[in-house]
Amino acid sequence: MTDTVLCLTEATIFASCLIWACSLTFVRNKFGLQATPTTKKQIIVLRLLALVVFGRAVKISLANSAIPDIAICIMLLSINSIIIALLLCFIEKKRS
C-alpha cells in the first residue's frame, strides 16, 4: 500500500466513523440536537452512508494482496473508533 492510498484510506475510514457517531443518540444530545419525527430516518440514512463510506475505504485500500489490506482497514476502523471516542469525551454536553 503506497502512502497516498494509506492516507486516503485512513481519511475515508475516519469519515465513516464520524458519520456513524452522528447517528448515535448520546452524540446528538451532546450537540443539542432535539429528537424530531424524522430522527429515525436520519439515523438509518447516516448508518447506511457510514457503511457505504467504509466499503469505499476498503475498495481504495485493495491493491494486490487482499488479506493484509482488509486487515489494515479493520484495524484502522478500530483505532479510529477509539480516537473519536476520546475526542467526543472532551466535548461538553450542550444544555438545551
Added chain:
Amino acid sequence: MTPARRARLAWLHRWAGLVTGWAAFAIFFTGTLALFDTELTRWMQPETALIPQDSQLTSYAMDRAQQILLENDHAGAPPSFLLLPEPRDPTLRVLHYDGHSFVGPTLDPQTGQTIPVRQTEGGNFFFHFHYTLRIPSPWGERLVACIAFAFAAIVFSGVLLHLKRLMPDYFTLRLKASMARSLLDIHVLTGSTMLPFHIMITWTGLILTAENALPVIQLDQPSLAQADIAPQGTPHWAPQASLNLMLQQTRTRLGIAPSYVLFDDGKTTLSAIRQNSLNSNDLSATFDSQSGEFLSKTKDASQIEDAFYILNGLHLARSMGPLLRWLWFGGGLASTIMVGSGLIYYTARQKKQPAYTFHLAQRLNIALIGGLVTACLSIFVFNRLIPAFWAARSTLEVTGFFGIWAVCLLLAMTLPVNRSWRIIAGTTGMLGLAIPAIDGCTAPLAAWGTPLHLSVNSLCALTGLTAIGSLRILSGQARHD
C-alpha cells in the same frame, strides 16, 4: 436474554476474568512487546547500530559464516542455523539453542567480521514469556493454552452481556465520571472497538496452543526451535558444499531472498519469509549438504493448509509489513488495557465484593499489573547497566527482571495499597524517563538518531509519563475520598 441467564453470564465473565486475568494481562503485554522482538533485540545490542539498514550480504561474509559452522561442527557443538540480513535486522547471525535461548556470533554482512555484541535474550525474552510465562516446558505452554481457552469464554460472555448496548454505547467514554464508570467505559470501549482483533488473536492463539493443550494433536512440520533441538546427536551437520552457490540458486528458484538457513539430516534448507503476505508458510529450497545438489522446493499448499498458515501468520505477525505490525501493536495494547481496566474495575466496585477477595485482588492488581510494567522497563535498564563483557549478563538481566517483580509483589502485599501503588508507579515513571537518558549515555553515537532508538526511547518515556500521570489521578481520588 432472561435476567437469570444474564446473571450467570456476568458471574462467568467476572470470575473467569478475575482468575485468569492477571496471567492474561502478562500474556497480552509481553505478546504486544514481542511483536517487535527483533527490533528490541537490536536495541538491546546497540553495537549492531553501526551496520547500515540496507546492508547487502556479500559472498565473503557467507564464507565466514560457513567457516564458523564447520568449526562448531568439528568441536561437537549442537546444530546451528543462520539468520540472514533483512530490513528488520541487517546483521548475519549464526545461532544455536543452548537450552534457554538462541546464542552465537553476530557478523557484519558486508565484511564478515564478528561484531562484539553483548549477550542478551533481547526481544526473544518477551516472546518466550508470552507463550510459556517462563514456566518449564510443557507446563508453561499448557497453562497458556488453558488461559487462551478461558479467554475465549470471557470474550464470548462479554460480547453476549454487552450485545444489546453495543451499538448505542459504541463511542461512549466518560473519563470525567467516577473511577468505576470511567474504568467500565474504557473496558467496554477497548473491548467492543477492538472486538475483531480480540476474536482473531484468541482464535489464532487457540489454534497455535491446541497442540500443547491437547498433546494428541501433532503437526509433522518442525518449528525453527524444534528443528534446532531435535538432532542433538547427528554427526557432521554443517554443509561441506558452498553456501554461496546454494544462496544464489535459492534466489533464482524462489524469486525472493532467503531469510534463514537450517541444517538437518545431511540437508541444507534455505527459507524465505513471504513479506506482507500474513502467510506463515515460508518458501524453502533444500540442498544436499555434501554435494550442494538441489533436492526440492516447497510444494504448493492446499487451500486448507493455506488457511491454517494464514491463521498462524495472523498471530505470529512474522511476515507483516511495518504498518500492519504497528496496527497489531495498537490492537495488543488495547487488549492489554481492556484486561487491565477489567481487573481494576473489579476492585473499584469495592462495596459489592467480599472484603477478603477485594483486598487480595487490589494487592495482586498492583503487583501483577504495575509490577510487570516496572519489571519490563527494568530489563532495559539492566541491559545498559550490566557491563557488556560479563559472560553471565544474559542470565543476570532475566534474574533482575524477576527480582524487581518479586520486590513489587512484596511491597504490594506488605504496605498499604495507596503507598505501594505510589512507590511502584513512581519507580515505573523514573525508569521510563531514565531509559532514554541511559541509552544516550551508553549507546554508540551512530545509534542515537536511528528510528529504532527514537521509537523505543519515546515509548519508554511515554510509559513513564503515564505512570506519573496515574499518581496524579490517585492523589485526586484521595482528596475526593
